[in-house]
Amino acid sequence: MTTATEPPRQTIAQRLLRSPVVDLLLGPHGVDRYLELIHPRLTVSDARAEVVAVRRQTPRSVTLTLRPNRAFGDIRAGQFVRVGVEIDGVRRTRTYSPAGSEHARRRELELTVTEHPGGLVSPYLIRHARPGMLLHLSEGLGEFTLPLPRPPRVVLISGGSGITPVLAMLRTLADEDADGEHSFLHFARTETDWLYEDDVRGLSAGATVAYRATRGRRPARLDADMLGRVDEETWAAVCGPPALIDAARRAWSERHGRPEQLLAETFTPARLTVSGEAAEGTLRFLRSDARAAIAAGTLLEQAEAAGLAPAFGCRMGICRTCTCRKTAGAVRNVRTGEVSDEEDEDIQLCVSVPAGDVALQL
Amino acid sequence: MKPPTHPTLSLEQIEALGDELDELRGRLIADLGERDADYIRNVIKAQRALEIGGRTLLFAGWLPPAWLGGTAALALSKILDNMEIGHNVMHGQYDWMKDPALDSKEFEWDTACPGDQWRHSHNYVHHTHTNVLGKDRDIGYGILRMSEEQPWRKRDIGNPVYATLLALLFQWGVAAHDLEVERIEAGEITLEDKRDILRAVWEKGRRQVLKDYVVFPLLAGPGAPFVLAGNATANLTRNLWSFMIIFCGHFPAGVEEFTEEEVESETRGGWYVRQMLGSANLTGGRLFHLLSGNLSHQIEHHLFPDIPAHRYGEIAVQVRDICERYGLPYNTGPLHKQFGSVVKKIVRLALPGSGDNEPEAVAPVTSTGVEVRPELAVAA
Numbered sequence: 001m002t003t004a005t006e007p008p009r010q011t012i013a014q015r016l017l018r019s020p021v022v023d024l025l026l027g028p029h030g031v032d033r034y035l036e037l038i039h040p041r042l043t044v045s046d047a048r049a050e051v052v053a054v055r056r057q058t059p060r061s062v063t064l065t066l067r068p069n070r071a072f073g074d075i076r077a078g079q080f081v082r083v084g085v086e087i088d089g090v091r092r093t094r095t096y097s098p099a100g101s102e103h104a105r106r107r108e109l110e111l112t113v114t115e116h117p118g119g120l121v122s123p124y125l126i127r128h129a130r131p132g133m134l135l136h137l138s139e140g141l142g143e144f145t146l147p148l149p150r151p152p153r154v155v156l157i158s159g160g161s162g163i164t165p166v167l168a169m170l171r172t173l174a175d176e177d178a179d180g181e182h183s184f185l186h187f188a189r190t191e192t193d194w195l196y197e198d199d200v201r202g203l204s205a206g207a208t209v210a211y212r213a214t215r216g217r218r219p220a221r222l223d224a225d226m227l228g229r230v231d232e233e234t235w236a237a238v239c240g241p242p243a244l245i246d247a248a249r250r251a252w253s254e255r256h257g258r259p260e261q262l263l264a265e266t267f268t269p270a271r272l273t274v275s276g277e278a279a280e281g282t283l284r285f286l287r288s289d290a291r292a293a294i295a296a297g298t299l300l301e302q303a304e305a306a307g308l309a310p311a312f313g314c315r316m317g318i319c320r321t322c323t324c325r326k327t328a329g330a331v332r333n334v335r336t337g338e339v340s341d342e343e344d345e346d347i348q349l350c351v352s353v354p355a356g357d358v359a360l361q362l
Numbered sequence: 363m364k365p366p367t368h369p370t371l372s373l374e375q376i377e378a379l380g381d382e383l384d385e386l387r388g389r390l391i392a393d394l395g396e397r398d399a400d401y402i403r404n405v406i407k408a409q410r411a412l413e414i415g416g417r418t419l420l421f422a423g424w425l426p427p428a429w430l431g432g433t434a435a436l437a438l439s440k441i442l443d444n445m446e447i448g449h450n451v452m453h454g455q456y457d458w459m460k461d462p463a464l465d466s467k468e469f470e471w472d473t474a475c476p477g478d479q480w481r482h483s484h485n486y487v488h489h490t491h492t493n494v495l496g497k498d499r500d501i502g503y504g505i506l507r508m509s510e511e512q513p514w515r516k517r518d519i520g521n522p523v524y525a526t527l528l529a530l531l532f533q534w535g536v537a538a539h540d541l542e543v544e545r546i547e548a549g550e551i552t553l554e555d556k557r558d559i560l561r562a563v564w565e566k567g568r569r570q571v572l573k574d575y576v577v578f579p580l581l582a583g584p585g586a587p588f589v590l591a592g593n594a595t596a597n598l599t600r601n602l603w604s605f606m607i608i609f610c611g612h613f614p615a616g617v618e619e620f621t622e623e624e625v626e627s628e629t630r631g632g633w634y635v636r637q638m639l640g641s642a643n644l645t646g647g648r649l650f651h652l653l654s655g656n657l658s659h660q661i662e663h664h665l666f667p668d669i670p671a672h673r674y675g676e677i678a679v680q681v682r683d684i685c686e687r688y689g690l691p692y693n694t695g696p697l698h699k700q701f702g703s704v705v706k707k708i709v710r711l712a713l714p715g716s717g718d719n720e721p722e723a724v725a726p727v728t729s730t731g732v733e734v735r736p737e738l739a740v741a742a
Contacts, residue, residue, distance in 0.1 A: 024573055028470035028566075029410075033463060037410055084460075089399030091460040313486030316630070318667055320454040320466050321486050335384075336391055346457065346467070 014070060017044050040134045047072035049109065051133040057112070057195055061161070062126045063099075066109040068137060075109070075140030077102045077168035078237065078265075082344075083111065084136030087124050091136065093344060094121045095267075097144075097165035097239070099196070103175040109137075112195055114161035144237065144265040146172060151235035151261075152180040155227055157248050159187045159214075159240025162267055163195050166237055174203045183208040183228050187244060189215045222247040230255035237263045281357040286327065288362060299324075299331065300349035303362055310349060310362055317351035324349050329358030371635065371688060379688050380631025383665055386680060390669050391458075398670045399459055405446050405652070413439035416596070417578060423588025436596035438653070441603055443472040445655025446671065452481055454668045473600075474537040476566040479559060483540045489667050493612060493640035494620045500612065501619070503528065503535060504544035507711045509619055514714040521712035532601035533570075537563050603653070606701055607644070611660040614642045615703040616693050637664035638685060643678075643694035650697075651675060661692065 016022065017031050026034055032043040041048050049072065053065035075081065080097040100110040113129075116122040146154075146169050154173065156166035163186055170184055184207055188194050194211050201209055208228060212220035222244060227236070234257060238248040245264045252262045283292045283299070285308055292306040300322055303310050313321030317335050323346050330341035331352040339355050340347070349360075371379070412435045419432030448471030450456075456464040470477045483499065491497035495511050502508040506525055507518040528535045540559050545551050553560070574593040579586035618639040625636065644650070644658035651658050659674030662681050666674075685692040 021577065024569060025577060027569055027573060028472060033406075034410055034414070037407055086399070086459075086461075088395040089397070089459055090395075093460070313482070314490040316490070316633070318489050319481070319486035320457070320668070321481065323454070323457075323467055336388060345460065346465070 010070070014044050041067075041069045043069060043071055045071055047137040047139065049135050049137055051129060051131055051135065052108070053131060054129050056126075058193055060115040060126070060193065061112055061195060062129050063110065063112045064125070064129055066111065066135060066137075068107060068109060072107075072137050073139055075102070076145045077172040078144040078146060078165040079140035079142045080144075080165070081109070081140055082138035085121060085125065085133075087120065092121045092342070093136075095343075097142075097168065097267075099164035099167045099171070101168065101171035101175045103172065112161065112164050114195075142265070144239065144263060145169075146237075147235060150176065150178045150180070151233060153229060153231070153234040154180065154182045155185070155230075155234060155236035156183065157185045157187075157222065157236065157238040157240070157244070159244040160189070160193070161195070162239035162241070162244070162265075163188075165239050165265065167196055167200065169237060170200065170203060170207065174207075180206075181208070181229065182206060184210070185222070185226055186211050187214050187220065187222065187240065189213065222251055224251040224254040227251055227255055227257075230257045232258055232261075235261045235263075237265075239265045239267065242266050279353070279355045281329075281354065283354060284357070284359040285362040286359055294354050294358075297353070298334065298350055299347075299352045299354060299358070299360065302354070303349065303360070308362055312350060315350045317348055320348060322349040323347070325361040327359045327361060330355040331358060371690075373629075375688060376631040376635055377629065378631075379684060380629065380634050382684055383634050383681075384630075386677060387666055387669065390666065390673055390677065394458055394670065398456070398672070399461075401672050402447070402451070402456055402464065402670065405442060409439050409442040409447060412436070412442070416592075417589075420578075420589045420592040421582050421585060423582070423585050423592055429588055429592055433592040433595045433599075436592060437599035437603075440472055440596055440600040441653055444600060444604060445607070445657065446652055447471070447655075448473070448477075449484075449655050449657070450671045452477060453485060455670045457668070470566075472570075474533045474563070474567040474570050475539070476537070476562045479540040479562060480536070485667070489664065491625075492637055492664060493618065494622060494625055494636075496622055499539070499542070503539060504542060505535070506708065508613055508707065510711070510715070511619060511621075512711075514711075519712050522709050525708045529602055529605040530598065532605045533597065534567075537567060606697070607654045607657050609704045610644055610697065610700040611641060611657055613704045613707055614693065614695070614700040615707070616691060617642050634665060635690070637661070638681075638690055638692075640664070641693070642700060643692070644700055645694055645696050661694075 010018075017035070022031055030045075032046050035042040035044065036046075041050050047068060049066035049068040051064050052067045055063045057063055075098060078097065080095050082093050083096050084091045084093045086092075096111045096113065098109040099112055100108060104110075113122050113125045115126055144165055150173060154169070156170055158166045166184070170182060173182055184200055186194065186197075186200075188211075190213050191211075194213075197211055200207075210226065214220055230252070236248070236252060236257065238245055245266050248264065249262065253259070279294050281294050283294060283302060283306070285291070285303065285306065288308055290306055290308065292302060295302055295305065297305070300310060300312055300315065310324065311321050313319035315322075326345055326347045328343055330339055331347055332339045332355045333348075333351055334353055335351050341355075416432045416435030416437075416439055419428045419435065421432075422428040423432060448469065451464050451469045452466050452471070454466035457466050462468065466481070468477075471480075488498055488500045493501065495501060495509060502512065505528060507514065507521055541556050541563075542551065546553055546556070574597065575590060578593060579590040582589040620636060620640070625632070628636070638661055641660040641664045643661050644654065646654075646658055656671035656674050657663060659671070659678055662674035662677055663671060665681065666677075682692045684690075
């Protein structure tokens with residue numbers, strides 16, 4: 001039984017391309033900036049993938065098969081990756097959990113993107129994804145993974161697009177021919193939104209599978225009876241909107257499951273208060289481990305008022321000395337009036353004001 | 363310096379001008395997209411192709427056509443890398459793309475000056491304090507006397523010699539910029555204070571020298587001298603070209619300078635006016651603009667340093683129109699004329715005073731004091 005994939009082996013060519021001499025000769029830009037001109041997937045340090053297959057399971061989703069390059073390392077079932085896609089010249093980065101097994105052949109990744117109403121990236125991918133498209137990848141991230149050794153009883157619960165990480169777990173268990181009881185519960189609005197039903201039912205004879213609709217005449221809700229046998233050797237993972245997580249926690253405790261054996265991950269970001277002039281909320285300065293209530297002034301001024309000393313120059317939006325990574329939250333650029341709530345983007349502190357809670361790498 | 367021929371502007375006019383430029387900027391930003399991304403990537407492709415092609419040809423450098431072609435390609439590669447790519451990317455012109463390879467804070471260029479030092483001395487010091495005497499260290503780079511307002515010292519007699527040396531070794535001059543030699547000379551700071559700066563220059567410069575003058579020549583085996591000579595010539599060509607273009611940005615006749623008092627209570631509109639009065643353009647064709655990194659549109663660049671530079675040509679008509687409507691000069695001319703006037707200034711300022719028969723700068727005529735600094739700026 002294989003429990004982890006081998007790290008991709010480096011070829012001699014790759015080792016050569018990563019050597020200090022090549023780095024010197026192709027400096028200061030580095031070897032990837034030349035290799036990508038031959039083919040964007042040839043980079044040795046930047047993880048990238050090419051879309052090799054596209055299928056549409058439901059009207060509101062698209063399922064992509066990706067072939068990553070060798071710069072992309074291992075990923076464990078249940079982990080997520082940040083995926084960058086370029087739309088009108090701008091690289092937009094979103095988080096997706098691959099749905100494939102850890103032991104997938106040819107190290108392929110499978111992503112299912114569900115439409116986010118009013119979103120930018122999900123509608124774009126649903127409409128425009130095609131084989132040959134290039135995507136940028138982070139490494140596999142997150143602790144939402146199957147324990148080792150594999151537990152004898154596994155309950156996998158998901159809501160909506162939260163199906164992908166738990167499906168990755170189920171597929172991994174199936175590839176490993178893992179013994180034991182596996183059950184798989186999925187909730188989605190209506191039958192037309194059910195993802196992967198045939199795949200799941202065809203996976204392994206041993207698993208108990210239930211698909212439920214949360215809308216319609218008899219909306220289904222998660223209750224303790226659905227969990228099957230829960231004892232101290234039962235392990236569960238739930239991924240979905242916060243309400244499903246809460247329901248799963250309640251059901252789990254009703255059945256006296258061990259709290260530490262229920263792993264939960266939610267994918268719905270906390271609501272942002274995107275307001276105009278007077279925002280309310282909290283500024284979090286992650287590196288200094290400090291917080292402050294939002295006050296008047298730019299983020300640079302507010303950081304200084306909180307006792308921090310961020311680098312700055314012109315203080316008028318020209319020189320970009322104060323550029324800082326915003327990990328979460330919404331800010332308004334006072335020069336352009338534009339409000340941006342993307343995760344992990346660089347902003348100019350001296351011309352940005354908070355428009356709700358903001359977390360900065362300061 | 364001749365007194366300016368343009369009228370002074372009221373504070374309201376200055377604010378109205380600022381609003382017009384802000385609006386123009388807003389329109390440009392809203393329009394940024396795939397076209398700009400494709401543009402910079404195509405320039406990068408061309409640069410990398412010239413670089414690889416040039417270095418490959420130089421391996422056959424014993425054949426005169428290969429040497430000439432290789433050297434020319436490598437020189438063009440370095441010019442594109444430094445001017446249209448490096449300078450502009452490091453300004454944050456492509457930060458909106460969120461491509462880590464085009465991130466202003468991370469980008470490095472193919473020249474001795476470390477990117478971090480450039481970002482400080484150029485993006486912040488020069489672009490914020492443009493043409494303010496005592497603040498903008500680009501006025502003479504701490505070496506040359508480039509303004510009548512800089513008091514003449516005996517050593518300034520060597521002005522043309524220093525300028526020639528700076529032109530020949532320009533990449534090292536730029537690399538030494540943040541060392542602030544003039545302050546070390548004046549005893550304000552010591553070399554010890556600049557330890558980190560020196561170390562960074564050493565690290566970056568060493569790699570540049572190793573690459574161009576040791577490893578690539580060695581790879582050519584018996585052809586080493588040809589590769590070495592080609593690389594040196596390419597670096598020299600880039601040095602002379604960038605010196606010429608950069609010195610035409612702020613030193614041709616008619617470009618104005620400002621004092622610290624004048625800019626004390628400057629508004630955003632006033633800052634725009636200063637950029638327009640303190641910069642000069644170069645006329646030329648598309649290829650010329652590309653090879654100058656679009657610094658030929660110095661006025662537009664100083665107004666919008668973080669807008670992709672290939673857009674400057676497109677907005678030049680509107681900027682010129684604004685200048686005309688507000689009665690401000692729009693200083694432009696062909697390279698030979700503009701650079702000629704820079705050379706004249708360098709030679710003239712080797713001697714005490716302004717060196718010509720014009721009266722000294724006319725004292726600003728104002729009755730309202732510091733508050734009307736923009737008027738002072740226009741009148742200075």
